[in-house]
Amino acid sequence: MTLLVGLFDSGVGGLTVLRRVQACYPHSPCLYLGDTARVPYGTRSVDDIRAIAAEVVQWLRHQGVGVLVMACNTSNALALDVAVAEAGVPVVGLIDSVAAVIDSDRVGVLATPATAASGAYRRAIHASRPQAQVTEVGCPAFVPLIEAGRLEAPELRQAARTYLEPLLAAAVDTVVMGCTHYPLLRSLLQELLPPGTRLIDPAEAAVARLGPLLASLGDLPESEQQDRTLWAATAERTRLCVTGCPDSFASSAQSWLGRPATVEQVSLRTAVRPA
Numbered sequence: 494m495t496l497l498v499g500l501f502d503s504g505v506g507g508l509t510v511l512r513r514v515q516a517c518y519p520h521s522p523c524l525y526l527g528d529t530a531r532v533p534y535g536t537r538s539v540d541d542i543r544a545i546a547a548e549v550v551q552w553l554r555h556q557g558v559g560v561l562v563m564a565c566n567t568s569n570a571l572a573l574d575v576a577v578a579e580a581g582v583p584v585v586g587l588i589d590s591v592a593a594v595i596d597s598d599r600v601g602v603l604a605t606p607a608t609a610a611s612g613a614y615r616r617a618i619h620a621s622r623p624q625a626q627v628t629e630v631g632c633p634a635f636v637p638l639i640e641a642g643r644l645e646a647p648e649l650r651q652a653a654r655t656y657l658e659p660l661l662a663a664a665v666d667t668v669v670m671g672c673t674h675y676p677l678l679r680s681l682l683q684e685l686l687p688p689g690t691r692l693i694d695p696a697e698a699a700v701a702r703l704g705p706l707l708a709s710l711g712d713l714p715e716s717e718q719q720d721r722t723l724w725a726a727t728a729e730r731t732r733l734c735v736t737g738c739p740d741s742f743a744s745s746a747q748s749w750l751g752r753p754a755t756v757e758q759v760s761l762r763t764a765v766r767p768a
């Protein structure tokens with residue numbers, strides 16, 4: 494049995510999670526939904542984020558996913574319970590996965606305004622390290638600039654300097670990229686942070702949890718997952734869907750996944766239950 498791995502995000506950010514899933518489990522078919530008609534999520538109200546998560550996860554369930562990987566921190570922070578209730582299959586979270594492996598007491602978290610305001614990272618880190626100082630910073634300018642492909646924009650660099658100020662003032666030694674778009678800024682962040690600062694992508698810890706979970710659900714054994722010849726087939730095993738324009742997403746996906754991408758536009762309303 495091979496389970497379909499479902500992932501969703503507001504846009505291209507979740508591709509940073511997808512590419513890790515594909516690299517670690519090339520035998521796994523994946524279904525990725527970028528809800529580009531409603532990006533960004535991170536400046537929306539809590540009610541909106543929860544309603545959107547319910548609709549997206551219902552759609553993924555109707556597509557037959559066998560496991561759901563949260564590829565969006567904002568949904569993870571504010572609607573994990575919604576995702577679990579609607580998915581009907583196991584859900585792998587980013588925030589709890591990374592909190593369990595943090596080994597510092599001076600932690601900075603860069604995240605969307607909604608994630609930062611929720612305090613979800615602080616609570617998750619404090620569950621295992623109550624003494625940790627956790628500085629969470631909301632970064633509203635990042636996602637719109639990344640979605641527009643403006644990674645070299647001077648505004649992006651200036652915004653990064655501003656957002657990093659509280660982390661530098663708190664002398665953090667570990668920075669969590671608490672939005673799946675932010676690994677696309679890794680080199681800029683690394684350049685602006687003091688040498689030796691550890692920059693963490695929560696997807697690494699989440700994807701590490703996926704293998705044992707797939708195995709426990711009766712998916713193919715780990716040995717087969719190591720077969721790199723499967724990599725070539727990975728593209729065919731991945732379905733990329735968006736709620737907005739497929740063309741602009743396809744060009745971003747091609748650059749972030751490193752190969753041509755076919756993108757379908759879908760309507761989520763088919764999955765919403767009648768009132």
Ligand code: DGL
Nearest residue numbers: 503506534535566567673
């Ligand atoms: N990439 C998502 C996250 O991890 C959503 C960003 C947004 O749409 O604001 O939070």
